[in-house]
Amino acid sequence: MTCFGDLLLSPRLTVPVRVLHVTDSTTVRAELLEVVEDVPKPMTALVGRFLPVPAKLNLITQQLDKGALSSVVNGSAFPLGSTLPGPPKITLAGYCDCFASGDFCNNCNCNNCCNNLQHEIERFKAIKACLGRNPEAFQPKIGTSQLGDVKPRHSKGCSCRRSGCLKNYCECYEAKIMCSSICKCIGCKNYEESPERKTLMSTPNYVQSGGLEGSHHLSPTKFPGLPKFSKDRRPSSCISWEVVEATCACLLAQGEEAEKEHCSKGLAEQMILEEFGRCLSQILHIEFKSKGLKME
DNA sequence: GAGTTTGAAACT
DNA sequence: CAGTTTCAAACTC
Incomplete structure (x- = not known):
């Protein structure tokens, strides 16, 4: 099985991917075809809040939830501007703080909230629709x-x-x-x-x-470029704004190093992905530690 | 805390 | 594109 398409990691981050094969009934293996150069601030997308990323990260390929990937990997499935069946849920519209800033709802007071992993497909559709109306809808x-x-x-x-x-x-x-x-x-x-x-x-x-x-x-x-750490909406996760910024800085530093050493594009991509893997590993380690869990 | 005002987003 | 409706946040009492 080989299938090309765009993987919508977040409203501001689309990465071209190639689906290599379905590993089991719940996961697929996909290869990222392009290094993420213009890393947007909400790096949370990459560090696992938008898609379930397993603790063990394959440096070149990621295991992604089958439903999430298959729903977005085929560009024809939800063409830009496609109409949604019925009115969109409020939590999947610009009225919702969390959705508009590209985040999932977390400890909000919203009713019938669909801005979560349980409604991932619906959420991706809403993001596409939103971007169809206004390509800069999720830009600061x-x-x-x-x-x-x-x-x-x-x-x-x-x-x-x-x-x-x-x-x-x-x-x-x-x-x-x-x-x-x-x-x-x-x-x-x-x-x-x-x-x-x-x-x-x-x-x-x-x-x-x-x-x-x-x-x-x-x-x-x-x-939306700003973190939502105000009032009673402090994130329960250790993925704080500082962590996000530090991760971005690490990736940028790695990219600069690759450039300085005149590495090929492929090697530069691999170096950045490896650095990302190390960052993710550290983040997961801290996350697990903070929750008293053990990593597999 | 309830009700009103406001302007962005969504809709027509 | 313009007018209208819907919505959540800001504001007032």
């Missing part, structure tokens, strides 16, 4: 518009009408950035010279209520 909304820009800005701009862009209803204000020319807001007071804005900034509660120093409390829906 705040960033620099072009290279060389110093100030971050909202990628789409806000459309506020009544808040004057000086309340947290406004995505720009919530991110503590100025509204820009791409905003479609009416009666905007969120600009550099705005006296109302200056008054607001001088109030003692400004930082506490979401100023730059409190930026980790930003809504993950609106700013």
Whole structure:
């Protein structure tokens, strides 16, 4: 059996794969055809929160859940923009914080939640549909518009009408950035010279209520590039933001080393995958240790 | 805590 | 693309 297709690891990460063979009734063996170069921030996809990755990682191939892979490996199964049978569940739409930020729901209060591994196929369909409507649906909304820009800005701009862009209803204000020319807001007071804005900034509660120093409390829906560690949604897993960043750094370092040594593309890919294997192994080790479990 | 307001996302 | 509906978060009382 040889089958080519794209494996949707997360809303922001599609990896071309070749299915080699079905190892047993529950797993398939697939080869990653392309090294992940543009690693998005939510590396959680790669470290096992989006797909069940077994403790023992084959360096070149991964064993993936059959349902998950077979459902997405064939691009024709869920073509971009395909319609969903019936209305999508709320937890599989942009209204849901977790879904919009590319994560699974975890300890949320949602009803009939489908944003979990039990509804993986439905979830992948929803992601495809979402990306069909808006290819940048899962991209962070705040960033620099072009290279060389110093100030971050909202990628789409806000459309506020009544808040004057000086309340947290406004995505720009919530991110503590100025509204820009791409905003479609009416009666905007969120600009550099705005006296109302200056008054607001001088109030003692400004930082506490979401100023730059409190930026980790930003809504993950609106700013999916940020980790959701605010309030009562601390992850139960050891895959913290620091772990994710460290993993990214390790992979990048390995890539740079391969480049420095003028390795072939194939060898560079293998080096990065091996590094990823080591990272994953360490993460799993910590995870198991924290739960008092033993690794096989 | 309940009700209202707000604006993004989804829908038509 | 524009108007409308739905939704969850922000806000007010």
